[in-house]
Amino acid sequence: MKKLTPYLLVSPYVLHFAVFVAFPVVFSIVLTFHRWNIISPMEYIGLSNYERLLHDRLFWQALWNTIRFLLVHIPLQIVVALGLAELLNRTVRGAAFFRASFFLPVIVSGVVVTILWQQLLGFNAGLINRLLTDLHLPRVAWLDDPAIAMYSIAMMATWKNVGLYVILFLVGLQSVPEQYYEAADLEGATTWQKFRYITLPIINPTLFTVVVLSTISGFSLFIEPYIMTEGGPLNSTLSAVMYIYKQAFQYYHMGYSATLGFCFALIILFVVIIQRKYVEQV
Amino acid sequence: MKYVLLALAALTFVYPFVWMLSASLSAESGLGDLTLLPEQFTWDNYITVFTKIPLGRAFLNSAFVAIVTTGLVLVTGAMVGYALARHEFVGRNWIFYAIIFTMTLPFQITLIPNYITMVRLGWIDTYLALIIPFSLSSLAVLLFRQAFQSLPQALIDAARIDGAGELRIIFQILVPNVLPTVLTITILTFMGLWNEALWPLIVIRDESTMTMPQLVTLFSVGGRAEGQLGVKIAAAVLLAVPVVILYLFFQKHFIRSMASSGLKD
Numbered sequence: 001m002k003k004l005t006p007y008l009l010v011s012p013y014v015l016h017f018a019v020f021v022a023f024p025v026v027f028s029i030v031l032t033f034h035r036w037n038i039i040s041p042m043e044y045i046g047l048s049n050y051e052r053l054l055h056d057r058l059f060w061q062a063l064w065n066t067i068r069f070l071l072v073h074i075p076l077q078i079v080v081a082l083g084l085a086e087l088l089n090r091t092v093r094g095a096a097f098f099r100a101s102f103f104l105p106v107i108v109s110g111v112v113v114t115i116l117w118q119q120l121l122g123f124n125a126g127l128i129n130r131l132l133t134d135l136h137l138p139r140v141a142w143l144d145d146p147a148i149a150m151y152s153i154a155m156m157a158t159w160k161n162v163g164l165y166v167i168l169f170l171v172g173l174q175s176v177p178e179q180y181y182e183a184a185d186l187e188g189a190t191t192w193q194k195f196r197y198i199t200l201p202i203i204n205p206t207l208f209t210v211v212v213l214s215t216i217s218g219f220s221l222f223i224e225p226y227i228m229t230e231g232g233p234l235n236s237t238l239s240a241v242m243y244i245y246k247q248a249f250q251y252y253h254m255g256y257s258a259t260l261g262f263c264f265a266l267i268i269l270f271v272v273i274i275q276r277k278y279v280e281q282v
Numbered sequence: 283m284k285y286v287l288l289a290l291a292a293l294t295f296v297y298p299f300v301w302m303l304s305a306s307l308s309a310e311s312g313l314g315d316l317t318l319l320p321e322q323f324t325w326d327n328y329i330t331v332f333t334k335i336p337l338g339r340a341f342l343n344s345a346f347v348a349i350v351t352t353g354l355v356l357v358t359g360a361m362v363g364y365a366l367a368r369h370e371f372v373g374r375n376w377i378f379y380a381i382i383f384t385m386t387l388p389f390q391i392t393l394i395p396n397y398i399t400m401v402r403l404g405w406i407d408t409y410l411a412l413i414i415p416f417s418l419s420s421l422a423v424l425l426f427r428q429a430f431q432s433l434p435q436a437l438i439d440a441a442r443i444d445g446a447g448e449l450r451i452i453f454q455i456l457v458p459n460v461l462p463t464v465l466t467i468t469i470l471t472f473m474g475l476w477n478e479a480l481w482p483l484i485v486i487r488d489e490s491t492m493t494m495p496q497l498v499t500l501f502s503v504g505g506r507a508e509g510q511l512g513v514k515i516a517a518a519v520l521l522a523v524p525v526v527i528l529y530l531f532f533q534k535h536f537i538r539s540m541a542s543s544g545l546k547d
Contacts, residue, residue: 006369024395109477115518265391
């Protein structure tokens with residue numbers, strides 16, 4: 001009995017892992033070799049799904065959209081978060097209030113943030129354009145121009161998540177001993193040198209976390225474009241998850257949808273491995 | 283200078299929410315202004331939301347699902363975390379690898395098979411589909427394991443001498459000693475579940491079982507708001523309110539739990 005105890009205790013985990021992790025991974029790979037509309041029997045079609053994916057303009061579009069999103073989102077996230085963390089770092093009065101306000105969008109549902117920003121980014125009545133008009137600047141078609149829409153969403157995602165990264169960076173910055181800076185000041189180091197040779201090496205792990213989390217959340221992007229633009233204009237905001245969702249639940253192409261999911265997952269893992277190598281070198 | 287920048291930043295994060303609250307209480311004609319006081323104050327937007335969609339029901343569904351699932355995550359997390367922290371057994375390392383594997387696995391790969399599992403089990407349009415897949419969290423297991431490892435063995439030995447069973451040791455002796463961990467897991471799990479929109483969109487089609495973010499999403503893209511911005515915004519406010527109230531209560535813990543886990547979603 002005594003020997004059995006730990007196994008009984010971990011049994012919920014084993015069961016859950018088998019049903020919701022191990023089985024889906026295996027089944028997902030099996031599915032990629034089949035055509036299946038969930039009602040009729042599965043039909044083995046070899047590598048056809050992969051072949052189709054290579055020639056699928058929308059797959060490449062979704063991938064390209066994600067890359068464009070990340071290229072704006074990650075640098076913006078890092079610069080803003082690091083900037084705000086730096087401002088908050090050396091004991092500011094009211095720091096708790098500022099921290100709390102930056103954090104507010106983090107806890108609110110993406111659905112709420114998206115509905116809110118839809119109003120802010122509207123072309124005619126949107127508040128941001130109204131502000132631009134007041135300043136005698138031209139209005140911007142934030143969500144209606146295929147060249148811009150994805151970047152507008154990247155901007156919104158930064159606004160939503162940056163508070164979390166401010167906190168993470170703040171934890172990192174506070175672990176830098178004050179003496180290091182004092183010593184550097186004596187040596188006559190510039191602000192940039194201090195940042196490059198003291199701050200950066202210490203916050204490097206945090207930087208890695210931020211890059212990885214932003215990458216994963218970029219590949220998971222769904223609800224924001226789904227509500228805001230429904231993937232438009234001209235599929236310029238069609239995200240990976242949105243395309244997986246469409247293939248599965250609008251066209252019932254389960255096999256092909258699983259293939260998309262599998263390939264996007266491989267791309268994410270690949271990108272994260274590359275990032276780890278690169279960031280550790282900094 | 284520092285304060286000017288900080289104040290500007292704080293304004294950027296808080297102002298839109300205040301504007302949203304004000305817009306939800308304005309008549310349609312007063313929308314689109316930058317002012318913070320509602321123009322032509324009215325409850326109409328809220329009344330419209332409740333007459334058009336079963337938001338009250340969705341609120342109860344969301345609350346039920348989030349509370350029950352969080353409870354399950356705490357119970358299973360404590361059990362598994364305890365076994366990993368305090369028992370030697372064959373296969374313990376394998377479970378540890380499984381946890382790491384689960385946490386690095388992109389959800390895109392399991393999405394479609396998990397949907398098919400729900401169909402096969404006949405759980406589509408039931409609470410089971412919303413609760414069971416989320417009833418165990420690898421992060422919760424890891425956090426509990428860590429917390430239990432730091433407790434003294436004497437605590438467990440004393441309980442054993444008194445004849446306490448393993449479950450009593452876990453839930454009556456150990457769990458009360460790691461309340462900060464319990465709070466962290468509760469906050470992260472509850473918030474994640476409350477805000478989850480994709481999974482409900484996939485497994486629930488029956489309006490009476492829908493969760494709040496799902497219903498508000500469908501309302502917002504489905505055209506039932508009929509272009510009335512104020513109504514859409516009112517729905518968003520109602521979705522935000524519960525978690526914002528919790529946030530105001532547990533602000534410090536929210537921030538600490540996010541920072542310590544380094545994880546979101």
